[in-house]
Amino acid sequence: MRILIIFLFLIIYYFISIPFWIAGFFIGLKNPVLKHRLAQTMSCTGFRVIIFLGGITLTVKGKKNCPDGDSALFVYNHRGFFDIICGYVLAPSLSFFVAKKELMHIPLISRWMRYMDCLFLDRGNIKQGMETINKGIELLKEGKSCYIAPEGTRSKTDEMLEFHEASFRLALKAKKPIVPVAITNSSRVFEDHLPFVRSTHMVYEYLEPIYAHELERSEQKHIGAATQKLIQSKVYENLEVYNDGKKRLFGKIEYID
Numbered sequence: 390m391r392i393l394i395i396f397l398f399l400i401i402y403y404f405i406s407i408p409f410w411i412a413g414f415f416i417g418l419k420n421p422v423l424k425h426r427l428a429q430t431m432s433c434t435g436f437r438v439i440i441f442l443g444g445i446t447l448t449v450k451g452k453k454n455c456p457d458g459d460s461a462l463f464v465y466n467h468r469g470f471f472d473i474i475c476g477y478v479l480a481p482s483l484s485f486f487v488a489k490k491e492l493m494h495i496p497l498i499s500r501w502m503r504y505m506d507c508l509f510l511d512r513g514n515i516k517q518g519m520e521t522i523n524k525g526i527e528l529l530k531e532g533k534s535c536y537i538a539p540e541g542t543r544s545k546t547d548e549m550l551e552f553h554e555a556s557f558r559l560a561l562k563a564k565k566p567i568v569p570v571a572i573t574n575s576s577r578v579f580e581d582h583l584p585f586v587r588s589t590h591m592v593y594e595y596l597e598p599i600y601a602h603e604l605e606r607s608e609q610k611h612i613g614a615a616t617q618k619l620i621q622s623k624v625y626e627n628l629e630v631y632n633d634g635k636k637r638l639f640g641k642i643e644y645i646d
Contacts, residue, residue, distance in 0.1 A: 391586040395442050402435050406501075413504055425483055425533075428504030436474045437642075443578060444588030444639040447475055448631070451595040453646055455481060455568060460534045461598065462560035465570035466549050466620050467538035469580040472572050475593055476536050478642070485528055487521070487537040487556075506533060512541060522558055529563035539613055543580075547628065549621050552613035557601060561609060566598035569616050571623035573631060588639040592627045596620070 409431055417424035440447060455461065463480075465472060473486065485506040493499050493509050502509075506528055511517045525535055537559070539552035560567045573592040579585075596619055601612045608615075 391443055392584055395439055395586060398438060398442060399435075402438075406431055406435070410500055410504075417504070422483070425505050428501045429477075429480070429482065429484065432477050432501045432505070433480075436478050439474055440478065440642070441640045443471070443586050445471070445475075445578060446588075446590045446639050447478075447642045448590065448592045448645060449479060449594075449642060450592065450645045451597075452479075452644055454595040454597050456566050456598060459565070460529050460532045460563075461566045461568045462529065462557070462563075463534060463536045463568045463570050463595075464539050464552075464556065464616060464620075465536065465572055466624060467540050467543045468547075468572060468576040469543060469578060471575045471578045471591065472538070475572075475575070475591060476570075479593060480536060481534050483532065484534040484536060485525075487525060487535060489542075518555075522555065525559045526562045529559060529565050535559055539617070545576075545580075547624060549617060549624070552617040554610070554613040557612050557616070561602050561612075564602040566600050567612070567616065568598050569596040569620050569623075570594070571596065571620045571627065573624050573627040590631050590639075592631050594623055594627060596623060 409427065413424045413427050416427065460483075463476075465476065473488075476486070485508065486502065487508045487510055488502065490509045490511045492502065508521045508525055510521050529535055537556050539556035540550040541553055542550070544550045557567065559565075571592070571594045573594075574589050575591055577589045578587060578591065599612070599616065601609055604612070
């Protein structure tokens with residue numbers, strides 16, 4: 390039932406967003422930053438409704454670890470669609486995501502993603518991949534934060550896939566902090582029981598930032614593996630805490646320092 394309600398909402402929101410999308414096009418001719426803010430506001434508004442309709446309690450921990458007044462590279466473990474949905478809602482103003490190229494063909498989502506400078510990565514094309522990374526470096530330098538899943542694809546278990554070290558070049562070259570993000574229980578919303586959406590208690594935890602550009606070169610070479618261990622440990626920790634079977638109120642976002 391929830392999936393039908395969400396699908397109906399997406400259709401309605403698609404048509405509601407068309408005038409704003411057109412307005413964003415003309416706004417962007419003179420003020421690209423304002424266009425980005427408009428797109429991010431529209432996306433966050435729609436995704437907040439989806440979180441509510443999906444019956445999701447989203448517990449956000451460690452928000453104080455997000456750099457204040459500076460852009461950062463947010464790296465997260467990838468388990469399902471709701472990683473991204475919640476990520477957009479929680480992202481600081483002026484953020485962009487690095488996504489797989491297949492998302493370019495989703496009408497409503499791809500429109501707003503382009504307005505937010507999101508980058509579409511072709512994992513099978515090394516040259517194009519490097520161009521994407523270089524573009525991301527420039528956007529980080531401009532003060533826009535980046536969200537990327539270094540696993541490259543969705544893991545089908547709570548055991549994370551290997552992190553691609555190339556993903557971290559964004560922060561190293563732009564000299565920006567890396568903020569590891571541990572996401573717990575996102576696959577239990579949808580992927581674990583397709584095609585149904587079920588009430589779930591998700592956890593989004595921001596860990597302490599890593600200033601990789603200040604590390605020794607030997608440490609920089611393995612920053613991906615080190616970050617993966619930090620996130621994996623926190624995911625397991627939160628699985629123990631937030632899977633006790635207690636009934637909770639769903640459809641809200643709560644913040645814990």
